[in-house]
Amino acid sequence: MRVDGTLQSAVAQADLVIEAAPEKLELKQKLFADVAAAAPRHAVLASNTSVIPITRIGEALEPQARARLVGTHWWNPPHLVPLVEVVRTAYTSEEVFEQTFAWLAAAGKCPVRVQHDVTGFIGNRLQHALWREAIALVEDGVCDAEAIDLVVKNSFGMRMPVLGPMENADLVGLELTRDVHRVMFPDLKCDKTPSALLGRLIEKGSTGMKAGQGLRAWTPEQAQEVHARLAAHLIRMTRD
Structure with a gap:
């Protein structure tokens, strides 16, 4: 590994640049503008953002650089968690998208293709949908936080390393899946803002x-x- 004194020297000969700056849109936009100006015109420009749409990060880039911008969302700790979400925008070239996927697979990671640039991509949308319902159960007095963790770790969480949600739905059958959804979905939380419970806890x-x-x-x-x-x-x- 080599450490450079400036961003310009660090990316001057790069084929792939992966940004992992804090989750601040303006910072990432400025960083990519600088990287696009300093890196070779063939270099793939990748963002490790967890939730910010890649399109927004690259909206000020000129078209040639925007076509080289792709999301590569690694999961922590990245040396132990294999998944990397490879996110394409409407401007990402097919060559850049597939080359990035191939590089990550060759490095021993488990890349997945995210075909549409949505906020939070795949993993965080799934994870935080669960968190929203879990926090709401605590806020509504249904159970305490310890009960949430015990339920997840001692029931469906035990299956998840070997049985994903789509596999599970097919396993139990889509008729049963639909019947359960008809009963449960009207009562599930669909709040568009963070839980008030989080705000109260943070304030104190x-x-x-x-x-x-x-x-x-x-x-x-x-x-x-x-x-x-x-x-x-x-x-x-x-x-x-």
Whole structure:
């Protein structure tokens, strides 16, 4: 690995540039404008944003650079989690899209094609739909936060490493899937703004593990145990 003193020297001979700046649209737009000016005109320009539409990041680029812009959303920790979402915009060239996918596959990752540039792509849309319903159950007094985690980890979460939601729907049958949806969907949350519970917790400083309190209470030892347990689990998964 080489460390350069300036962005210009770092990208001057690059074939692929992956941006991983904070999730601030203006910052990413400025960064890509600078990269497009300094990198070779064939270089693929990739953003590691988790949720910002790639089209918005590249909206000020000139057409030739916009055609080379693609999303590559890696999941943390990237050395243990194999997925990378490869996101195309309406302007991304087919060659850039497929070349990026091929590079990631050759590097041993598990790339997936995101054919339309939607906010949050695939994984975060699925993950945060679950979080929205989970937080709402706590806010509505249905259960506490610990119960949410116990239910997920000891029921459908156990199946997910080997049975994705589409496989599961086919396994139980689409007739049953539709019948369940007819009963449940009218009662599921579809809020367009973050939960008020999150706002109340944040206002009193209960921001999560780092503060010792979030949706659940945490001692430093408990927080460390979660980090260690997660790392050990991911390492086991990569060895299987």
